[in-house]
Amino acid sequence: MKNILKSVNLKSFERKSSQRFIPEIDALRFFAIMPVMLVHFSGALLAQNKSFDRTIIDQENTFRHILLQGNFGVHLFFAISGFILTLPFLKKAKGSISLKKYFTRRLIRIEPPYIIAITIFLIVHLILQEKNFSFLLESYLASFFYVHNGWFDAASYILPVAWSLEIEVQFYLIMPILIFIVKFFDSPIWRAFIYLLLLLSSLYLDILPFEFLNDYMVFFLSGIIAADLYLNLKFNKSYIWDFIFLGCIITFFSTTNNPTRFICLIGVITSSFNVILLKKFLNAKLITVIGGMCYSLYLLHYPLFYLMTKVLGNKFNIGESFEWTYLIQASIFIPLGIMLMSIYFLLVEKPFMVLSQKMGKKNT
Numbered sequence: 001m002k003n004i005l006k007s008v009n010l011k012s013f014e015r016k017s018s019q020r021f022i023p024e025i026d027a028l029r030f031f032a033i034m035p036v037m038l039v040h041f042s043g044a045l046l047a048q049n050k051s052f053d054r055t056i057i058d059q060e061n062t063f064r065h066i067l068l069q070g071n072f073g074v075h076l077f078f079a080i081s082g083f084i085l086t087l088p089f090l091k092k093a094k095g096s097i098s099l100k101k102y103f104t105r106r107l108i109r110i111e112p113p114y115i116i117a118i119t120i121f122l123i124v125h126l127i128l129q130e131k132n133f134s135f136l137l138e139s140y141l142a143s144f145f146y147v148h149n150g151w152f153d154a155a156s157y158i159l160p161v162a163w164s165l166e167i168e169v170q171f172y173l174i175m176p177i178l179i180f181i182v183k184f185f186d187s188p189i190w191r192a193f194i195y196l197l198l199l200l201s202s203l204y205l206d207i208l209p210f211e212f213l214n215d216y217m218v219f220f221l222s223g224i225i226a227a228d229l230y231l232n233l234k235f236n237k238s239y240i241w242d243f244i245f246l247g248c249i250i251t252f253f254s255t256t257n258n259p260t261r262f263i264c265l266i267g268v269i270t271s272s273f274n275v276i277l278l279k280k281f282l283n284a285k286l287i288t289v290i291g292g293m294c295y296s297l298y299l300l301h302y303p304l305f306y307l308m309t310k311v312l313g314n315k316f317n318i319g320e321s322f323e324w325t326y327l328i329q330a331s332i333f334i335p336l337g338i339m340l341m342s343i344y345f346l347l348v349e350k351p352f353m354v355l356s357q358k359m360g361k362k363n364t
Contacts, residue, residue: 029291035070048309082223109356222265245271296345
């Protein structure tokens with residue numbers, strides 16, 4: 001395995017950003033995407049494998065319940081977005097913020113890979129003829145304009161994981177306004193007041209204009225606060241941060257209590273920059289490369305896993321054991337899937353990533 005990795009030029013898979021590269025953020029992306037892929041592979045396996053009763057396993061199987069916690073990886077993605085999108089805004093004076101550059105970069109960065117992906121999946125659905133054309137077209141258009149959650153009150157049929165991307169886009173739209181309010185007086189007390197108001201809004205009040213963003217703003221907010229701490233407080237690196245990181249990320253994936261998970265996300269992001277024992281792991285090339293490809297992995301993994309398990313999922317059963325069957329198949333298909341999806345990253349996502357980076361360097 002080591003020889004294979006050495007023969008692959010991982011540098012060509014590194015992400016490009018208009019901001020300074022922070023390896024710990026791509027490591028956190030790894031911690032977000034891997035649990036999501038693990039849980040979605042288990043769902044695909046149960047949907048396609050005729051040896052297991054999904055209803056019984058969903059209700060009674062402890063291993064499946066542990067895997068289901070991987071869905072919280074999406075919330076970690078929200079926190080990372082809160083961090084990376086607000087960081088440059090918090091750095092700059094109010095008058096130097098360019099909304100035109102911000103929205104242009106976002107549009108170039110996320111839109112083409114997304115549109116190409118859902119168009120491919122529309123064609124696949126049309127070929128499979130599982131739904132009529134009018135339904136598929138309506139679902140496609142709703143997904144195209146990021147309104148499927150509200151239009152259908154359900155995740156996209158074309159690409160189910162796109163539900164979270166719609167919420168991300170809502171955050172992209174409202175974030176500059178939030179940061180403008182945060183920087184209005186630009187004092188620690190004022191920022192703390194606004195953060196508290198946003199926290200209460202997400203948990204109890206629902207005052208934001210987007211219904212679904214209200215439910216998840218608590219996670220974006222954790223990233224915003226972590227970005228504020230990153231810029232304005234200097235922490236000494238210590239072994240204590242290693243324990244904080246491990247404790248926070250384990251607790252985050254273990255509990256459903258959102259206030260607790262909000263605090264844990266701040267702890268995860270902040271501690272990742274100050275660990276000692278875990279620093280080598282968080283900066284490992286393979287970890288940051290996989291994390292850096294997370295957008296392509298997120299867009300493609302769900303339908304790819306369903307295709308893999310539909311074609312081969314019944315050929316690698318280990319008796320009647322769901323656990324062993326899952327472990328064997330996941331150890332084969334998930335790495336294979338990552339390699340296949342990395343082609344999409346190189347051919348589709350990265351060129352637009354580079355273009356977005358160039359736009360970020362241009363003066364407006």
